[in-house]
Amino acid sequence: KQEVTQIPAALSVPEGENLVLNCSFTDSAIYNLQWFRQDPGKGLTSLLLIQSSQREQTSGRLNASLDKSSGRSTLYIAASQPGDSATYLCAVDNYGQNFVFGPGTRLSVLP
Amino acid sequence: DGGITQSPKYLFRKEGQNVTLSCEQNLNHDAMYWYRQDPGQGLRLIYYSQIVNDFQKGDIAEGYSVSREKKESFPLTVTSAQKNPTAFYLCASSLPRTRNTEAFFGQGTRLTVV
Numbered sequence: 001k002q003e004v005t006q007i008p009a010a011l012s013v014p015e016g017e018n019l020v021l022n023c024s025f026t027d028s029a030i031y032n033l034q035w036f037r038q039d040p041g042k043g044l045t046s047l048l049l050i051q052s053s054q055r056e057q058t059s060g061r062l063n064a065s066l067d068k069s070s071g072r073s074t075l076y077i078a079a080s081q082p083g084d085s086a087t088y089l090c091a092v093d094n095y096g097q098n099f100v101f102g103p104g105t106r107l108s109v110l111p
Numbered sequence: 112d113g114g115i116t117q118s119p120k121y122l123f124r125k126e127g128q129n130v131t132l133s134c135e136q137n138l139n140h141d142a143m144y145w146y147r148q149d150p151g152q153g154l155r156l157i158y159y160s161q162i163v164n165d166f167q168k169g170d171i172a173e174g175y176s177v178s179r180e181k182k183e184s185f186p187l188t189v190t191s192a193q194k195n196p197t198a199f200y201l202c203a204s205s206l207p208r209t210r211n212t213e214a215f216f217g218q219g220t221r222l223t224v225v
Contacts, residue, residue: 034214
């Protein structure tokens with residue numbers, strides 16, 4: 001059964017730092033991997049979708065990579081801002097198991 | 112605006128009551144999903160539906176029921192059999208499962224037992 005983990009569980013950084021969030025999954029048989037942002041008490045906002053055949057995707061200051069064979073994805077946030085403070089979740093679209101989510105990384109960017 | 116609408120935003124349930132959470136989408140998506148989110152945990156799948164009039168149990172379906180009579184709507188009923196229903200409930204939808212399937216989420220319903 002697919003399991004998804006995220007490291008670290010929480011992260012606090014000063015404004016302007018570049019940072020990396022990690023996502024690991026146990027079963028490489030996936031359609032794609034998606035990164036989401038969740039603000040407190042809100043739903044999930046899709047940030048990036050990486051198809052299984054792709055290595056990375058970029059959107060603005062965000063870059064996500066995927067190494068399917070090793071079961072890893074990273075989300076790189078450049079020049080972090082206080083507005084980036086949120087919980088970041090990764091999810092894999094698993095063959096036959098639908099979307100399986102990690103527990104999230106709670107990010108605080110301090111002014 | 113295209114999107115997913117969940118209502119109500121907050122819901123309070125008395126012991127022994129059934130309550131229904133609404134989820135409507137105008138994205139013309141075939142697949143719809145219900146997830147439960149508890150503090151410090153990832154989202155857990157309750158039920159999903161790939162097509163109208165068909166749905167399957169997810170990992171934690173006990174104490175919940177759903178229907179899919181219309182493509183746009185996928186209501187979730189939390190029954191009295193669900194012993195610990197206090198949680199944040201999220202509805203999602205997507206196109207049929209292909210490599211490029213992106214999931215879109217509603218804003219959630221927070222259910223509290225009083």
